[in-house]
Amino acid sequence: MAQTASVLDALGIMQGMGNNRFDPNSSLTRAQFCKLAVTALGFSDVSAYGSYTIFPDVKNTHWAAQYINAAVRHPDLKEQAIIRGYADGTFGPDKTVNFGEVCTMLLRMLGYSEADVGPFWPADYVAKAQSLGLTRNVSLTDAKSVVKRSDAATMLLNTLGTPLKGNEGGLLLDRVASATIKDSILLETCDTDSELGVDEAIFYEGGSVTETPRKTAGTLDKSLIGVYGTIVIGKEGDKVALGVVPNNNKVETYTVRAVTADGIQTDTQMLRPDRNANLYVSSEGRKLGTFAEMWSSIQPGDTLTCYYNEYGTMELMAVLPRISTSSGRTFVYGVSTSINIPEEYQIIKNGTVVDRTKLKKYDVVTLDAANKQALVSDAKLSGQYQSGTPTFSYPQTITLFGKNFTISDSAAATFKDIKLKDFITLLFDADGNVAAAYPKSAINADMQGIVTDIKENSSATIALFNGLTLRDISVQADELTSMLGRVVTVGQSTNGSIYLTKRTLSGKVSGSWNIAENKLGDRVVSPKVRVYEEVLSGAPLCAINASDIALSTVPSQQIRYTVTDTAGTVTDIVLGDVTGESWVYGIANGETIGDESSDSDKTYFIKLKYWSGSAETEVKYRVPVLTSTLNGTPVGIPKGYSTNKDIVNTSLSTQKLTLVDTVDVTAFDGSSGVKTKDGYYALASNIGVYIPAQGEFISLQSAKSNYTSFRVYANKTAENGGKIRVITAS
Secondary structure, three states: HHHHHHHHHHOOOOOOOOOOOOOOOEEEEEEHHHHHHHHOOOOOOHHOOOOOOOOOOOOOOOOOHHHHHHHHOOOOOOOOOOOOOOOOOOOOOEEOOOOHHHHHHHHHHHOOOHHHHHHOOHHHHHHHHHHHOOOOOOOOOOOOOOOOOHHHHHHHHHHHHHHHOOOOOHHHHHHHHHHEEEEEEEEEOOOOOOOOOOEEEEEOOOOOOOOOEEEEEEOOOHHHOEEEEEEOOOOOOOOOOOEEEEOOOEEEEEEEEEEEEEEEEEOOEEEEEOOOOOEEEHHHHEEEHHHHHHHHHOOOOOEEEEEEEOOOEEEEEEOOOOOOOOOHHHEEEOOOOOOOOOOEEEEEEEEEOHHHHHHHOOOEEEEEEOEEEEEOOEEEEEEEEEEEOOOOOOOOOEOOOOOOEEHHHHHHHHHHHOOOOOOOEEEEOOOOOEEEEEEOOOOOOOEEEEEEEEOOOEEOOOEEEOOEEEEEEOOOOOOOHOOOOOOEEEEEEEOEEEEEEEOOOOOOOOOOOOOOOOOOOOOOEEEEEEEEOOOOOOOEEEEOOOHOEEEEOOOHHHHEEEOOOOOOOOEEEEOOOOOOOOEEEEEEEEEEEEEOOOOHHHHEEEEEEEOOOEEEEEEEEEEEOOOOOOOOEEEEEOOOOOOOOOEEEEEEEEEEEEEEEEOOHHHOOOEEEEEEEEEEEEEEOEEEEEEOOOOOOEHHHHHHHHHEEEEEOOOOHHOOOOOEEEEEEE
């Protein structure tokens, strides 16, 4: 009901009764329904019909006169005869409407007449409305039953999403919108993502997650988060998103009990998603991945929602943000305003169950009464307080690092002694919302993370190790491009300038990583651990999933760097070249462009051709110098280097692959592996075959059909986890 009321209010069709009340159980009058019908048909301005009287009991001073008069006199409405007066010439504006009357009026709004429905009123009209789905989620069946405001709102929303009579008319919804976007899901608003403005939201649209927030008409109601339906774009002003009108597609919701790479145990059944099924996990940022890539981000206790398209095929799995309904449930631990955590509550800090001794001052605790859990976050952000509106001492929106953050009323109260230009630390709850602010002198954030993107050599995106992300911030750094994929510390000077300092990967928890037991040495590894590979010294860090690691235990010498939270839980691990998957493997050639007589005018590129799984792809990496001859050499290049021709990859090195053997077609075990003189080697997934004579890649199947001699190249020996990464044929 909250969703329905929110959408109808945003569309300007059905507002509340004043004082922020909707009164769902109040009965609906004929005058009220007439207003709803006229507005839903797209006639929001009917002021021209409010200056005269048609019915003696509806004077021109009556609040609904303009809507009632328009319903019977407007040239585009009178033919539909949505609502009529009585035989005695009156209208009866204050009489309640019954179920049969509402069904009739809604059908007429869709263009149906008696000839389409049948002669028996109201039975034929009720039956037709039911068959079209107009009465979905309404328990009324008796045509004489009085219709409450909640019933009318639900039926009206169903009608908005129903096709008009005939195939040419579209939806009734089109009458109140400038555009609609079907099969969409509202994922985040500023209530769940503090980096979003009060008029911004993130949607799932057309099979992807919007990279740039969509503008909305204020903050969309929390009840709409997770709704699967049609985005309505308004007609007025900037044509912003007004809300989401639910569709009738199947949606299933489960509570997660356990998750593995091949299934999800819920409270009712075991789900076996396809590895390529789309998965969105709100805690991982605005990223849409596959189940194979992101299954480890799903945690016990999460609510998993599965959305199906009109053909019954699963469109999306999503773990949406928990939405706090009471600000009193979130508090800062160890300060005067703290509240007690009930003894029976399980304490979960950064995804890991901990005891109370692991709680630290300034941790943010959210009490989840439904699951009897205390969700603890130690995510922090330290920087200069740049602006706060409408007042900096009690703000609704603030700016830090050039980014806006929405501030709740409870969080705003912590700004009372903070002034503009002060250096402050923001504390975030488990859903990424700002929970409080303190002077940086009281609590300071560890601002280290990985540079994941660079734009125009002046702005960068940094994924901080505390789980927060600074997107597209203007930074100052010498050789910024050399920091792509590297660990940095984010700092800010007193004039507001943001700078990055490259960190060396020194310092780690001692011991090996037992993946099955979630232990690194004597430390617990978070179920949400972020894992990276640094395949060569100085190469960009490449994010991988723990499930990509074939080893049951990663030896200590392969662990290069670790990050722990304030409870001592390992939250980030940087490995060496453990999986072999953090490379792009292909055929490399060097290219020099410019004046041969002048070194200063030359630019150097490494061209790499590789098989992407279905087609050949070619990329170029700009480098400072070509240190070795690359002439059709099978190599690997670390993932993460830039292919922007204006960016020089100063630290790029290639890995020359080892020729294992030359074999014929009988050596292949389908597309799984190949028998060589050094034993059996697995083939990399989606491997292609390079034909030197043609200078191009083709599929393995096509190569086996047309060629007889195959040279197979591996990145490592088979016993060390190597695979065949490149094949050439003749």
